[in-house]
Structure formats: structure tokens, C-alpha cells
Amino acid sequence: MHLQSSTLNGRIPSRLFALEELPMEFPAAERLVYLTPSVEVSVSEEYINFKHLRHYSHTMTDESVDAIRTPPHSTGERIIIHCDLDAFFAAVEVLHHDLDPEKPLIIGSDPQAGRGRGIVSTCNYAARKFGIHSAMPISEAWRRCPGHPFGPGHYIRGSRGLYSRASRKVMEILLEPAEFFEKASIDEAYLDVTDHVAGDWDAAYALCRSLQTTIEEEVGLTASFGIAPTRILAKMSSEVNKPKGIFRILPDEIVDFFHHRSLRDVPGIGPKRATQLAEWGLTTVDEAYELGELALGRMAGERFASWLIRVVDGATSTEVSPLRSRKSIGKERTFSQDQTDHEAVLDVLRSLTQRVLKRSKDMGVSGRLAEVKIRYTGFETHTHGRSIPVAMDEPDVFLRLAEHLFATNVQHNRSLRLIGFRLGQLDMPPTRQAVLLLEEE
Numbered sequence: 001m002h003l004q005s006s007t008l009n010g011r012i013p014s015r016l017f018a019l020e021e022l023p024m025e026f027p028a029a030e031r032l033v034y035l036t037p038s039v040e041v042s043v044s045e046e047y048i049n050f051k052h053l054r055h056y057s058h059t060m061t062d063e064s065v066d067a068i069r070t071p072p073h074s075t076g077e078r079i080i081i082h083c084d085l086d087a088f089f090a091a092v093e094v095l096h097h098d099l100d101p102e103k104p105l106i107i108g109s110d111p112q113a114g115r116g117r118g119i120v121s122t123c124n125y126a127a128r129k130f131g132i133h134s135a136m137p138i139s140e141a142w143r144r145c146p147g148h149p150f151g152p153g154h155y156i157r158g159s160r161g162l163y164s165r166a167s168r169k170v171m172e173i174l175l176e177p178a179e180f181f182e183k184a185s186i187d188e189a190y191l192d193v194t195d196h197v198a199g200d201w202d203a204a205y206a207l208c209r210s211l212q213t214t215i216e217e218e219v220g221l222t223a224s225f226g227i228a229p230t231r232i233l234a235k236m237s238s239e240v241n242k243p244k245g246i247f248r249i250l251p252d253e254i255v256d257f258f259h260h261r262s263l264r265d266v267p268g269i270g271p272k273r274a275t276q277l278a279e280w281g282l283t284t285v286d287e288a289y290e291l292g293e294l295a296l297g298r299m300a301g302e303r304f305a306s307w308l309i310r311v312v313d314g315a316t317s318t319e320v321s322p323l324r325s326r327k328s329i330g331k332e333r334t335f336s337q338d339q340t341d342h343e344a345v346l347d348v349l350r351s352l353t354q355r356v357l358k359r360s361k362d363m364g365v366s367g368r369l370a371e372v373k374i375r376y377t378g379f380e381t382h383t384h385g386r387s388i389p390v391a392m393d394e395p396d397v398f399l400r401l402a403e404h405l406f407a408t409n410v411q412h413n414r415s416l417r418l419i420g421f422r423l424g425q426l427d428m429p430p431t432r433q434a435v436l437l438l439e440e441e
């Protein structure tokens with residue numbers, strides 16, 4: 001193992017470890033620097049402080065340290081864009097099978113002529129006119145709009161591969177102007193474009209128009225955009241003029257935006273909470289806001305009150321980072337027959353761990369938490385985890401952790417149904433965020 005102290009930037013570690021001698025447990029206050037040819041990670045009080053800012057650089061050059069010292073989101077107003085594709089799965093199917101977009105199309109499980117037990121994934125806007133929506137029982141959708149030969153409904157089971165490919169094409173277009181980019185689901189993304197448009201809200205609007213056109217021309221799908229000073233406001237905006245809409249909330253328009261707006265429209269307020277609020281006579285956001293934090297808190301709880309007030313004040317998160325949407329990378333295997341040979345299971349665990357670490361390396365992500373999942377015959381499931389003090393992407397480190405976790409926790413004489421490995425507490429340098437895109441669904 002090649003250790004080089006010239007990369008320490010003047011920080012003198014109290015100990016140096018090579019990979020082979022990396023201890024299982026680190027003393028809490030240990031200062032150390034750990035170097036491999038490809039990864040240089042320094043752990044010091046200073047570094048751990050940086051980590052709390054969720055910024056991290058593989059090579060801590062002076063430049064990157066400076067970048068870390070000035071977190072991009074700490075000062076000034078941001079311009080956040082939320083993009084959400086319209087009737088995504090349905091639109092892809094229309095494109096792929098060259099269907100008539102005016103005919104109702106429902107994507108979901110097999111309706112079995114109304115006897116199917118699954119649910120609707122999504123449907124096109126023609127089908128929405130029948131009152132059909134995502135997550136509705138497929139039997140109910142059939143009742144509202146039966147399929148051939150009983151009615152005009154066209155039912156498709158859907159193919160994930162098709163959606164992933166379309167999604168990737170769209171994300172590549174969206175990524176381009178974003179300083180910070182986050183794919184939030186298969187059909188939505190957040191972009192922080194503040195610097196790209198030099199803080200100009202009109203330029204942000206024009207940018208959305210141009211992205212919308214590019215997506216339509218190059219992929220054949222329509223998208224809706226929201227532009228606002230926070231994530232949640234951007235997400236709400238993208239809903240306003242759907243489909244193929246753009247809506248913008250300027251910082252001084254937030255209060256107006258919430259005037260008469262239903263509490264149910266705020267992401268994070270579910271049907272249960274909304275019903276509860278309605279029982280107190282609160283149906284719109286402005287009604288709740290006007291109560292003030294104290295009075296609202298007495299009714300609905302302090303945490304909720306403080307959050308809702310911050311939403312309207314435009315004081316909630318502006319952070320756009322792929323790590324918000326992806327919390328871990330994991331792989332698991334269910335055995336076709338329950339396994340009694342624990343050595344054989346350990347081999348599978350090693351291979352899963354290696355695949356997870358290869359994946360994390362491809363994505364430019366490192367992790368701090370190793371977790372092994374063990375499911376015994378009969379479905380009893382345990383997860384055993386351990387964190388290391390600094391995010392890494394070294395397979396050897398995690399192989400050792402995985403083996404250790406398995407060996408010390410597996411219950412002997414029991415047969416196993418599933419084994420899995422998960423890399424958690426992910427971290428990545430901001431400059432590598434784009435790489436996440438290349439990762440498939």
C-alpha cells in the first residue's frame with residue numbers, strides 16, 4: 001500500500017493506517033489519514049465538521065477545501081426548478097405503440113375483465129376524464145371505463161425497461177444547465193439553476209420553455225415545470241399548469257400563491273392530516289398560516305406548525321442533491337431453496353457486497369454504513385449494521401465488515417431464505433453528482 005503524506009495539505013494526522021491495517025473500530029476522537037492509490041480520505045475533527053455540511057471531496061486539495069468552506073446553499077436566494085413528466089408511463093406507451101392519445105389508456109395490473117385485484121400505475125389524460133387515477137384498484141378503473149369489447153379503455157401492463165430508457169434520455173437533457181441536479185423519481189427531477197441563469201427569474205422561465213421543447217423534440221414526451229425559491233414550492237408549481245405547463249413563484253409571490261390554496265395540495269400533508277385540520281375548520285394554507293405558529297402548534301403539533309409556517313415563508317430546503325433521493329445502494333438474493341450451508345451463503349454475501357461496491361464506485365458515491373440483511377426460513381428478518389467514521393468506496397473494507405457482521409450475528413443451525421448487503425449513509429463530492437444519472441432505475 002502506497003502512503004503519501006504530501007497530499008495531507010499540512011494536516012498532521014496522529015496515526016496513519018494502510019488499508020490492510022484499517023481497524024474495525026475507531027476510537028471516537030482518533031485523527032487519521034487513510035490513503036489508497038485511488039482514494040484519499042482524511043479523518044480529522046475538521047473533516048468531520050465538513051461532513052456535517054454534507055460536502056466531501058475525494059482529494060482534499062486546497063481548492064476543494066475552500067469549496068467546502070463555502071457551502072453553496074448557505075447564502076442568498078436560490079432558483080429551483082422541478083420538472084415532472086406528464087402521464088409518464090402512459091405517454092411512453094402512446095409513443096412506443098403509436099396509440100391515439102385521445103383514447104383512454106390505463107397502465108397497471110391485468111384488469112381480468114373487471115376481476116383483477118391489482119392497481120392502476122397511471123393513465124393518460126383521456127382516461128382521467130373518467131375519474132381514473134394512479135393507485136386506484138384496476139377493477140374500479142374497469143368499472144369506470146371498461147376495455148375491449150365492453151368499452152373504449154385500452155389496458156396495458158407496462159414495461160419498466162421502456163420507462164427507464166425514456167427517463168434517462170430526459171434526465172440527460174435536464175442535467176445540462178443544472179449546477180446541482182437531483183433525479184427525484186423515474187419522472188421528476190430538481191435542478192438548481194441559480195448561477196446558470198445568473199439569478200434572473202425570467203431567464204429561468206425561458207430555460208424551462210427551452211427544456212420543454214428539447215424534451216418534446218428529442219424524446220417525444222411532454223413535461224411540466226415549476227420554478228420557485230424552495231424545493232417544495234417548485235414541486236407544487238410544476239402541478240399548477242399540468243400538462244405541458246410552466247409555473248413560477250417569485251419570492252414575493254409566495255403568500256399570494258397560498259391564498260385559498262387547499263392544505264391537501266401541499267406535499268407532505270396527507271389525507272389523514274387534512275381531515276384532522278378540516279375538523280378544526282382549516283382547509284386552506286392561508287387559514288392555517290394566519291393562526292400563527294403558536295396557535296397552530298397547539299392544535300396540530302409544534303413540529304407541523306413550524307414546518308408549515310416555514311413553507312409559506314419560503315424558508316424550507318433549497319438543497320438539490322442526488323443523495324436526498326437515494327439513501328442507500330443494496331443488493332439481495334432470495335434462495336430458490338432455503339440454505340443450511342452458511343459458508344455458501346457467505347460466498348453469496350461476498351459477491352453481493354462486491355457488486356454493491358462496484359455500483360457505488362461507478363456512481364462516484366462512497367458510504368459509511370454497512371448493513372447485512374438475513375432472512376431465515378419462515379420470513380423472520382434481521383438487519384445488522386455498522387458504520388465507519390468516514391465514507392469510503394473500498395470493496396475490501398466492506399467485504400471485511402460484511403463477513404464480520406454475518407459471522408457474529410447469524411444464528412447457527414437455522415436455514416436462510418435471503419441474504420443481502422446494503423451500503424448506507426452515502427456521500428459524494430458535489431462535482432460527481434452527474435454520474436448518478438448514468439445509473440439505471
Ligand code: DCP
Pocket residue numbers: 084085086087088089090120121122123134135186187242243
Ligand atoms: N406511478 C406508479 N404508481 C403510482 C404512482 C405513479 O406506478 N401510484 C408511476 C406511473 C407514473 C409515474 O410513476 O407514470 C410518474 O408518477 P406521477 O405521479 O408523476 O404521475 P404521471 O406522470 O403518470 O402523471 P402526471 O401527469 O400527473 O405527473
Ligand code: MG
Pocket residue numbers: 084085086087088187
Ligand atoms: Mg409525472
